[in-house]
Amino acid sequence: MKPLDRIDRKILMALLEDSRISNSQLAERVGLSPSPCWQRVRRLESEGYITGYTAILDQSLLGAGETVIIEVTLDRHDDETLENFGRVLADLPEVLEVYLTTGAYDYLLKVAVSGTAGYEEFLRKKLYKVPGIRQSRSSFTLKCLKRAHSVPPTALG
Structure with a gap:
């Protein structure tokens, strides 16, 4: 498993802030072109750094406040x-x-x-x-x- 570098950390931070960000927006934010950015995200997923993506629901609105x-x-x-x-x-x-x-x-x-x-x-x-x-x-x-x-x-x- 490859250790995280500065770009990997920037990708992870950006995905923590908004996991729905498009790959092109993510690439721009971290200073990569879209293809290498996509490859890094896939590597971070396959190595287990990223274990999934989810929507966070408001439990109060769902009746369990x-x-x-x-x-x-x-x-x-x-x-x-x-x-x-x-x-x-x-x-x-x-x-x-x-x-x-x-x-x-x-x-x-x-x-x-x-x-x-x-x-x-x-x-x-x-x-x-x-x-x-x-x-x-x-x-x-x-x-x-x-x-x-x-x-x-x-x-x-």
């Missing part, structure tokens, strides 16, 4: 329990992110809900139906101060 952070502790930590927990959570549309963690709890979940009623419904009808949960602790977020979907390449050197 509140974000809840849930800490979950499991009863057991055998492979079957961990795999089942991960598989079930991956299928729940309200669950935005799931992290296996160290420390006092096993998992940290980021969940989008429609107020306290939506949260109660999520807990009772979905989360608490998942086998193996010993306990959970939740916090409603009040305000998002920063949201990033990737670390910018300039932050890494």
